[in-house]
Amino acid sequence: RYGLPYRGSGGLNTSKVPDAQAAYETQMCLWPTVMSHTNWVQHAAGWLESGLVASFEKLILDVEGLAMMQHLFGGVEVSTDTLAFDSIKAVGPGGHHFGTDHTIGRYQTEFYRPIISDRLSIGQWEDAGRLDAAQRANRIWKELLNAYEKPPIDPGVEEALNEYVERRKRELV
Incomplete structure (x- = not known):
């Protein structure tokens, strides 16, 4: 090892929806990234169709997979x-x-x-609405978004940021 920073890709897959294909392709892409001790992982979560589509459901599912890996490699x-x-x-x-x-x-x-991950029995799962992983992820990202609270920011800083964004929008069009 040379002690140099190393960038790699993580959660890429070719699936169009957050399904089993997306899960196994993402995991097969993440394992070499993790095993090679990558310092900066680009595209680690939320991507579908080789990075052409971002999915909030896939983001939540990938966070689960990454958290499991973190726990596993915690020693x-x-x-x-x-x-x-x-x-x-x-x-x-x-x-x-x-x-x-x-x-x-x-x-x-x-x-x-x-x-x-669902730990319910089949009967409990049916009573809870028969939600698959993508449906549960959909519910979770919406709950997180609804619970979001804007962090406190100095009014002068906020004004400067808003002016910068508006100026860049005009310059890019």
């Missing part, structure tokens, strides 16, 4: 505490660890908690 702490030899000894052969203090104390931090 595993190896220590006397995390190896849990005392807990293993206490449970013994044939037992389970689900109710132990060691396991309960780690449920909130050791498992990735998805924002899109």
Whole structure:
């Protein structure tokens, strides 16, 4: 390794909609990007049709995939505490660890908690409206947009930015 910054592409795919093709092509494109320790990932989320289309649903789905990768590559702490030899000894052969203090104390931090992935039973999923991943992503981006609050900005800075944007619009037309 030379310690130089490295730019790569991430979530490209040729699908026209946020479907299974978009998901597997995106993941196959992201893995080499992540494994090569890319510093700057361009097109990491939200792209369809080789970058010709931006999709809010795909953006949310890709954020889920990237968050899973981040969790995966976060590593595993190896220590006397995390190896849990005392807990293993206490449970013994044939037992389970689900109710132990060691396991309960780690449920909130050791498992990735998805924002899109559905963990309902088929009956619960049907009762909840039978939404697929793209439909759930659609709901989430709309909720995020509705909850958006404009950050505080100095009125002089805002005025200067607005003037700049208007000037550039005139210059580009």
